[in-house]
Amino acid sequence: MKDKLSFLPKLALVLFCLISLTYIAILGQSLLAPLLFSFLMAILLLPVGNFLEQRFKFKRSLSTLVSVVLMIAVIGGIIYFFGNQLSDLWADWPLLKEKANVSYHELQKWISHTFGVNSQKQLDYLNDSTEKALATSAAIVATTLATLSSTLLFLGFTLLFTFFILNYRRVLFTFLTSVFKEEHKEKVSEIVSQIQYIIKKYIIGLFLQMLIVTVLMITVLSLLGVKYAVLLGLVAGIFNVVPYLGIFFALLVSCLITFATAGAGKVLLVLIAFVGVHAIDGNVLMPLVVGSKVKINALFAFIGIVVGEMIWGISGMFLCIPYLAILKIIFDRVDNLKPWGILMGEEHKPDKKKRVYQITKKIKLEEKD
Secondary structure, three states, X not given: OXXXXXXHHHHHHHHHHHHHHHHHHHHOHHHHXXXXXXXXXXXXHHHHXXXXXXXXXXXXXXXXXXXXXXXXXXXXXXXXXXXXXXXXXXXXXXXXXXXHHHHHHHHHHHHHHHHOOOHHHHXXXXXXXXHHHHHOHHHHHHHHHHHXXXXXXXXXXXXXHHHHHHHOHHHHHHHHHHHOOHHHHHHHHHHHHHHHHHHHXXXXXXXXXXXXXXXXXXXXHXXXXXXXXXXXXXXXXXXXXXXXXXXXHHHHHHHHHHHHHHOHHHHHHHHHHHHHHHHHHHHHHHHHHHHOOOOOOHHHHHHHHHHHHHHHOHHHHHHHHHHHHHHHXXXXXXXXXXXXXXXXXXXXXXXXXXXXXHHHHHHHHHHHO
């Protein structure tokens, strides 16, 4: 009876902490989302900063500044290249509009022939939808401006936080080791170093995966003769960073652009190309490049993605996997939390050789007895 009573307060405390943390995360999204993203970027840039300090004898602040500038240059190069591809699309907009109209009339005839819905009813439905969209246009414009401003704010905070975390990394590490008792300092240092290693490998693997998916998509779409193959390949590679859902958004954008430029026939080929590349990505690239770094089972990964989207949207979907990996590293090394680490991890297949050895050893012991 005493154990049951002691369990209920613990459960209530855990639930209260989870609800409180979720509420704080929702309220502090503008601050916490770029801070957590900056922590990942700081881990990725840490070897660069250490190299500049040891090799060229840079001061801490200078090495940190150079590392952040390099990160800005890489991101800026990607945005510039992506912008060039979008400018080509914008230059062909009148042609796209004309082809979209032709494709629309073909689709209209197909719907009329297949489902028996005449063209006038289709136009009435579209006009009604257009009026509703125009009625909410002010809200759409306001939402777009708010999204743009929040994105710029996110990028600004990310750069500042990355600089400060890199610059004061030793202070932060000393703080972490000082918070815990003396007998736990060695374990804390081990956890910190393991987190640094795993997250660095994970982010590098993620960028490699993004690069390989981009090259594969550009190659396949170019061979199929799809216009804007480079742009669509970039979209597929970049949005593939968002687990599970990113590839569907990239597929939707690619199908719409292909439908407007080449008709419904090419859309089927694009769909097959996406399915094929996604199959290669899920069965070969993910386990080989990324999956070996973060051992989170698919159930908890999907739950984390859904919860991350509910709390922080796209940024939450991206951040959930690396921070679930951090939690698993902590759970695996704290005795009271090890069951949670087992629950979050992959199922371990029994080692047949070890099992055979144990059975043989047991039989020999029984024979001696």
